[in-house]
Amino acid sequence: MTAGETVRGGLELTRPVNSVAAGVLTFIGAFVAGGIGDAPLMVAAAVGATVFATAAGMAINDYFDREIDRINQPDRAIPRGAVSPRGALAFSVVLFALATALALLLPWLAIAIAVINLLALVAYTKLFKGLPGVGNAVVAYLGGSTFLFGAAAVGGNLETAFVLFLLAALSTLTREIIKDVEDVEGDREEGLNTLPIAIGERPALLVGTALLVVAVLASPVPFVLGDFGVAYLVVVVPANLVMLYAAYEGFEDPTASQEHLKYGMFLAALSFIVGRLALEVAVPIAVSL
Incomplete structure (x- = not known):
């Protein structure tokens, strides 16, 4: 070499x-x-x-x-x-x-x-x-x-960051479970004991969906606490809908599901950036007034 x-x-x-x-x-x-x-x-x-x-x-x-x-x-x-x-x-x-x-x-x-x-x-x-x-x-x-x-x-602000952590971690966990469902045949041949192999594909997908619902329910917290304004909701709500649809899609098409879930996760991260940018702009304007 x-x-x-x-x-x-x-x-x-x-x-x-x-x-x-x-x-x-x-x-x-x-x-x-x-x-x-x-x-x-x-x-x-x-x-x-x-x-x-x-x-x-x-x-x-x-x-x-x-x-x-x-x-x-x-x-x-x-x-x-x-x-x-x-x-x-x-x-x-x-x-x-x-x-x-x-x-x-x-x-x-x-x-x-x-x-x-x-x-x-x-x-x-x-x-x-x-x-x-x-x-x-x-x-x-x-x-x-x-x-x-x-x-x-x-x-x-750790409160806002924790919500982002929760949303990212739970959506990633859902995506990892869906990927394991997608790979279940190959994993079984290799002797791996993934969650879908251990408890079954449908129960594993139900677990993943439940985890994602928890993340979605937690996503409005920065708005409720007043950390972010409406601009945050404008982006995070579509992100939540994309991710929930992707979880539903996982029961029929795991390959498409985990790809669409990735897009929803990207939108969710973007919503926090938008929320922070809107805050950065709003504060100087409020001070000047």
Whole structure:
């Protein structure tokens, strides 16, 4: 293997699109909490810690999954020989160290969230991935916690960030369950014990739908508390409708369902950005009047 192929393999281990996307979610959490302008260095540290931690988690999961990937994903970096298992492990340790160094610059609550997330990332493949529903819940928590992490990093409005966390985590959990229903035949052949295999496809979809309904019911809280105005509702209501339809669709077409649920999740995140932007504009206008 050439040096260029090794570098490319190392980059592949980090899943750069996913890692950067996680950093963007942390930024949104800080923005929604109202702390971007007051603590730009804290925001940068939080975003960097998220990107490095996510990349490290991806790399170490590939290290643990290397034997399975030789069969199911032979083109990945470790099975094809671009990166050695020891090299992947060392790379993940370096990335975790960078994430830790940046996280230690943040307030204590953000540090606490970072510690929990780092432990979950390391333990995911070995402890949680094979447990019905538990692996899904860990993935959902990690995705949603990026919003809380961003808010905690700037000491902003945690109430609003928590609703965003709840909406993101529960909708992600629903999507993970639907994806498992979509993959049930292949997972059964590989000996995996996912939630649909353990309790049945329809009961699993009912669980996912119930979780999503909880998220939808919680979504108006920022408006009720007065944190956001009508602009927030204008976007979050259609997002809720898209996600609820996607959950209903999952009983007939899991593939289309999880794709449509992803669009609804994007709209839901956008609604918080719109709500915050509207607030940023409204306050100066009110002061000038």
